[in-house]
Amino acid sequence: MTSKNYTETQYFTFAEDTPLTLKSGAKIGPVTLAYETYGTLNQSKSNGILIFHALTGGANAAGQHKGAKKPGWWDNMIGPGKAFDTDKYFVVCANVIGSCKGSTGPASTDPKTKKPYGLNFPIITIEDMTVTQKYLIDHLGIEKLLCCAGGSMGGLLALQWTILFPDSVESCILIATNYKHTAQQIALHEVSRQAIMTDPHWNNGDYYGKKLPATGLTLSRMIGHITYMSEESMEKKFGRKLQGKEKVGYDFTTDFEVESYLKYRGSTFVDEFDANSYLYLSKALDYFDLCEGKKLTDVLKGIKAEFLIITFSSDWLYPSYQSKDLVRGLKFNNVDVSYLEIESNYGHDAFLVEVDNQSKLIKHFLTKVTQSRK
Amino acid sequence: MTERLDYKIIIDMIKPHSHVLDLGCGDGALLSKLRETKDCKVTGIEISEKAIYACMEKGVTAVQGDIDSSLSDYSDNRFDYVILNESVQQVLHPEKVILESLRIGKKAIVGIPNFCHASSRFQLFFNGQVPITRWLPYKWYNTPNLRFLSIKDFRQFCFEKNIRIEEERGLRPHYEVTFWRNFLAHNGIFLLSQT
Numbered sequence: 411m412t413s414k415n416y417t418e419t420q421y422f423t424f425a426e427d428t429p430l431t432l433k434s435g436a437k438i439g440p441v442t443l444a445y446e447t448y449g450t451l452n453q454s455k456s457n458g459i460l461i462f463h464a465l466t467g468g469a470n471a472a473g474q475h476k477g478a479k480k481p482g483w484w485d486n487m488i489g490p491g492k493a494f495d496t497d498k499y500f501v502v503c504a505n506v507i508g509s510c511k512g513s514t515g516p517a518s519t520d521p522k523t524k525k526p527y528g529l530n531f532p533i534i535t536i537e538d539m540t541v542t543q544k545y546l547i548d549h550l551g552i553e554k555l556l557c558c559a560g561g562s563m564g565g566l567l568a569l570q571w572t573i574l575f576p577d578s579v580e581s582c583i584l585i586a587t588n589y590k591h592t593a594q595q596i597a598l599h600e601v602s603r604q605a606i607m608t609d610p611h612w613n614n615g616d617y618y619g620k621k622l623p624a625t626g627l628t629l630s631r632m633i634g635h636i637t638y639m640s641e642e643s644m645e646k647k648f649g650r651k652l653q654g655k656e657k658v659g660y661d662f663t664t665d666f667e668v669e670s671y672l673k674y675r676g677s678t679f680v681d682e683f684d685a686n687s688y689l690y691l692s693k694a695l696d697y698f699d700l701c702e703g704k705k706l707t708d709v710l711k712g713i714k715a716e717f718l719i720i721t722f723s724s725d726w727l728y729p730s731y732q733s734k735d736l737v738r739g740l741k742f743n744n745v746d747v748s749y750l751e752i753e754s755n756y757g758h759d760a761f762l763v764e765v766d767n768q769s770k771l772i773k774h775f776l777t778k779v780t781q782s783r784k
Numbered sequence: 785m786t787e788r789l790d791y792k793i794i795i796d797m798i799k800p801h802s803h804v805l806d807l808g809c810g811d812g813a814l815l816s817k818l819r820e821t822k823d824c825k826v827t828g829i830e831i832s833e834k835a836i837y838a839c840m841e842k843g844v845t846a847v848q849g850d851i852d853s854s855l856s857d858y859s860d861n862r863f864d865y866v867i868l869n870e871s872v873q874q875v876l877h878p879e880k881v882i883l884e885s886l887r888i889g890k891k892a893i894v895g896i897p898n899f900c901h902a903s904s905r906f907q908l909f910f911n912g913q914v915p916i917t918r919w920l921p922y923k924w925y926n927t928p929n930l931r932f933l934s935i936k937d938f939r940q941f942c943f944e945k946n947i948r949i950e951e952e953r954g955l956r957p958h959y960e961v962t963f964w965r966n967f968l969a970h971n972g973i974f975l976l977s978q979t
Contacts, residue, residue: 716845734849737847737857738857741847741857741858742857742858742859744859744862746827746845747845747847748836748839748840748845748846748847749846749847749848749849750833750836750837750846750848751833751848752833753833767837770837770840770841771836771837771840774840774841774842774843775840777843778840778843778845781843
């Protein structure tokens with residue numbers, strides 16, 4: 411797949427007759443998942459890799475859509491000769507349920523009311539996202555994935571997969587992620603959610619076809635962006651540089667470049683993402699706790715996959731110690747695990763930026779897994 | 785590059801198909817050899833980021849971490865062998881690390897630099913300075929070594945801690961030393977087990 415070969419999103423719909431029961435007990439159906447595939451599934455169907463996206467990502471992980479301005483969110487990692495080498499592997503990436511990038515979510519039409527779900531959309535958990543993607547992988551005829559992989563929220567899904575479906579995956583790559591959301595992570599999300607929910611245009615989630623809660627969503631994205639960067643990367647990128655000014659204005663207009671950057675990234679996000687999806691997905695992350703009162707070492711007992719876990723030194727949103735706890739739990743359970751904290755200034759964003767170092771690790775890890783599978 | 789004699793001796797000590805943990809595994813060269821020649825299942829612990837890339841390149845499972853704090857996570861007798869080659873003198877708590885190695889491993893292989901071989905002794909005696917040799921080239925202010933011991937010191941440690949020495953080998957860079965090891969050998973390699 412080169413950039414000349416445009417990629418296209420496909421759709422898989424299930425739970426049409428019998429609705430799917432979610433973790434909360436709520437039911438939903440039908441469910442559509444948007445997904446893309448890259449590379450070719452081999453005859454023994456043993457080269458499948460499932461990639462999970464982060465909070466605001468989508469199925470377009472690699473290649474470019476016709477007419478799109480930019481390639482998929484992990485295009486520098488997925489493709490021929492890249493970390494996830496599509497000459498060797500069959501890579502699948504699906505948009506999670508609850509999102510707004512083609513899969514069933516709060517902006518989708520509720521079959522009962524023929525109107526957008528809005529807040530009638532059931533609460534979704536990381537487990538639900540994982541289970542729905544298992545339907546897709548079954549549909550594609552893959553009994554056992556060679557690997558499931560993801561960064562940030564995608565990492566939670568990948569980890570969840572190894573526990574829910576231990577016999578359906580050989581290996582797992584977790585990047586800049588955690589095994590439970592901590593108080594700080596929940597707190598940051600709650601501020602983002604409040605930004606949306608206090609926007610009068612949010613209107614209890616009923617804004618489709620009306621004026622969007624743009625101010626709230628912009629603000630929530632601005633907060634998000636701060637958490638994705640490190641102090642050092644911000645200082646390097648912006649410092650105290652002024653935006654189109656020689657000196658500060660002594661007023662409340664935009665003075666600094668960093669202000670302008672956040673406002674820009676926030677406002678463009680309004681065209682790209684649905685505010686309700688942001689609420690549902692961030693809530694799913696906050697509900698995520700692999701342990702749920704149990705000991706981590708006990709929860710990890712049934713895992714059969716081997717692991718590669720990567721963190722970044724300046725990531726304060728998903729700090730390394732959280733992954734190190736997980737490494738300890740896996741070691742205790744005799745799980746084959748490799749771990750590295752990559753020295754990087756890019757904060758949480760590093761998993762999208764530190765391509766070379768991650769590629770080195772992932773490429774060799776996948777080769778090892780392929781060889782040991784024989 | 786000629787094969788490292790210490791690797792050869794360590795590989796000789798390990799039975800085929802064993803599960804091996806190497807503490808301070810560096811670029812994973814020893815583990816990768818063990819996997820190839822003895823079909824061992826291998827894991828390394830290493831602090832350096834660069835070394836972890838080298839391990840992964842060789843297909844060696846590697847966990848970044850420091851030796852002192854990495855061992856408590858493993859259950860008892862998890863490994864057939866735990867290797868501490870040229871790393872025990874650099875850890876903060878060597879006693880704890882060796883005892884932990886013998887808890888998580890059925891056997892431990894410890895390779896130490898012998899700080900009391902002949903040329904060191906001559907330098908100390910005649911120059912009145914801390915010895916600097918081709919094999920221990922550091923000065924007091926830049927050495928990574930925290931502990932200075934001899935083969936004899938290590939034997940004594942094992943005796944005091946009730947650790948069985950199943951095998952003791954002494955070596956100079958290109959050949960083995962079979963007698964007067966504490967005087968002639970630059971390094972000692974011990975195969976240990978719990979008594």
